[in-house]
Amino acid sequence: MFSVGFSVGEASHFPKARNMAYCTRDDDTGELMIVVAPKLLLGDTPRVEGVLRHEFGHALLFFWGHLDHGERDADNVAEQVFGDPIFYDRETVQTLRDGLRPRPAYLGT
Secondary structure, eight states, X not given: OOOEEEEEOOGGGOOSTTOOEEEEEOTTTOOEEEEEOGGGGGSOHHHHHHXXXXXXXXXXXXXXXXXXXXXXXXXXXXXXXXXXXXXXXXTOOOOSSTTSOOOOSOOOO
């Protein structure tokens, strides 16, 4: 059975202006979690929906055992599940973990 939790993280875990969310597995329970920055919840609806769909794509890939996948893979899965492409504006860039470089803001090219 597939399930994924949702949590609003500490603002200090998202130090860069464009860090919005990440998907992870809880070390204690093994549950997949989507953690979002508090600032994401202040964003406009298309941005929030796009970021959440993208992270849901990561969660599905992790669930299916694809631990080594890329950002575009998560977008492709989310687009197949929800039926709509995800478009990013230049303010929406995500990283997987602290210290990693952000990915391109728009992945449609």
